[in-house]
Amino acid sequence: MTPLSPGSTIGILGGGQLGRMLAIAAAQLGYRCHIYSSDKNSIAAEVAAQFTCAADEDIESLSAFADACDVITYEFENVPVGPLAAISGKAPLYPPASALDVAQNRVAEKEFARSNGGTTAPFAKVTDRETLDSAIEQVGLPAILKTIRMGYDGKGQARIRAGDDPAIHWDSVAHQPCVAEGFVTFSHEFSVILVRSQDGEVRYWDTPHNIHAEGILAKSLIPAPAEIIAQEEAARALAAKMADALDYVGVLTSEFFATADGPVFNEMAPRVHNSGHWTIEGAITSQFENHIRAICGLPLGETGRAADKVEMTNIIGGTADEWQAVLQDPASHLHLYGKSESRRGRKMGHVTKLFF
Ligand code: AMP
Numbered sequence: 497m498t499p500l501s502p503g504s505t506i507g508i509l510g511g512g513q514l515g516r517m518l519a520i521a522a523a524q525l526g527y528r529c530h531i532y533s534s535d536k537n538s539i540a541a542e543v544a545a546q547f548t549c550a551a552d553e554d555i556e557s558l559s560a561f562a563d564a565c566d567v568i569t570y571e572f573e574n575v576p577v578g579p580l581a582a583i584s585g586k587a588p589l590y591p592p593a594s595a596l597d598v599a600q601n602r603v604a605e606k607e608f609a610r611s612n613g614g615t616t617a618p619f620a621k622v623t624d625r626e627t628l629d630s631a632i633e634q635v636g637l638p639a640i641l642k643t644i645r646m647g648y649d650g651k652g653q654a655r656i657r658a659g660d661d662p663a664i665h666w667d668s669v670a671h672q673p674c675v676a677e678g679f680v681t682f683s684h685e686f687s688v689i690l691v692r693s694q695d696g697e698v699r700y701w702d703t704p705h706n707i708h709a710e711g712i713l714a715k716s717l718i719p720a721p722a723e724i725i726a727q728e729e730a731a732r733a734l735a736a737k738m739a740d741a742l743d744y745v746g747v748l749t750s751e752f753f754a755t756a757d758g759p760v761f762n763e764m765a766p767r768v769h770n771s772g773h774w775t776i777e778g779a780i781t782s783q784f785e786n787h788i789r790a791i792c793g794l795p796l797g798e799t800g801r802a803a804d805k806v807e808m809t810n811i812i813g814g815t816a817d818e819w820q821a822v823l824q825d826p827a828s829h830l831h832l833y834g835k836s837e838s839r840r841g842r843k844m845g846h847v848t849k850l851f852f
Pocket of ligand 1: 647678681
């Protein structure tokens with residue numbers, strides 16, 4: 497393939513911190529970024545060359561945006577797929593829209609993982625109160641009810657315990673189509689972060705051990721403990737098989753539970769991921785740079801670890817003003833996303849600490 501020459505324009509659908517960090521990596525390689533977001537205060541647009549502020553479904557704006565771009569990518573997986581037809585034939589879209597189709601639907605995602613040989617939690621589709629009862633019977637209690645679409649960071653989820661009135665949980669998910677999942681007993685959570693080039697080369701970063709609090713990633717620790725490393729090969733094999741099946745280009749993140757019976761696939765994100773932020777300073781090439789390299793047809797960079805140990809900690813909600821204390825530690829790298837308003841559960845930045 498012909499690599500995109502420096503000076504070309506990369507379109508990014510979505511205007512949050514992932515777009516911001518992608519735009520910074522792209523700028524380093526000499527590319528210009530054009531952000532497309534409905535948020536007029538986009539924190540990605542602040543560091544990009546161009547900005548279209550328009551709705552995801554605005555076909556006319558999407559079409560004009562595509563005319564101005566040489567390649568298009570996305571930084572969040574809930575981009576509506578239908579309107580993307582407006583860009584086809586104008587600029588290539590990487591990762592492909594088929595990855596969005598899978599990742600936007602928790603049922604399709606689990607079926608896709610299973611069809612590629614992976615193990616998932618037991619699950620059943622819930623469309624009304626009656627199917628909730630039969631789903632609970634099928635997957636057992638405790639169970640987790642997750643909306644099939646638009647859930648992330650533990651949002652759109654309810655935990656159902658023995659003795660609970662299922663009606664309360666059904667109300668809490670606003671009667672939206674859901675998947676009921678059996679509760680997985682796991683020792684650790686981890687993610688496989690890979691990058692796949694346009695000619696099918698796959699590279700992996702070291703596997704982070706991910707620690708969540710209230711459904712949100714709190715920390716990623718690298719290297720992961722032995723219990724995770726023992727499951728890394730099987731998890732990587734599944735992630736790569738799914739990437740090949742989608743003819744995927746770019747960074748793909750797959751999240752797993754480490755269980756006594758091996759890795760259990762939870763979900764995938766067809767994009768750079770919070771559990772890969774440590775790679776900015778902690779790996780030879782970051783997830784952001786390699787995503788840009790992949791979508792632009794450049795050779796992939798080395799993904800090896802750049803320190804003995806790396807620790808990434810998210811700055812969430814009100815804790816953003818802890819930045820001064822972070823800077824007192826010379827081994828810590830501070831990343832603030834430039835969000836003007838702090839809210840409970842909102843990711844405001846992260847800190848990466850390297851140990852040698
Ligand atoms: P998710 O939105 O699917 O990433 O879920 C958020 C968090 O909830 C995960 O990182 C886990 O800590 C927990 N969780 C999700 N699904 C399950 C499950 N089936 N069994 C046990 N814990 C789960």
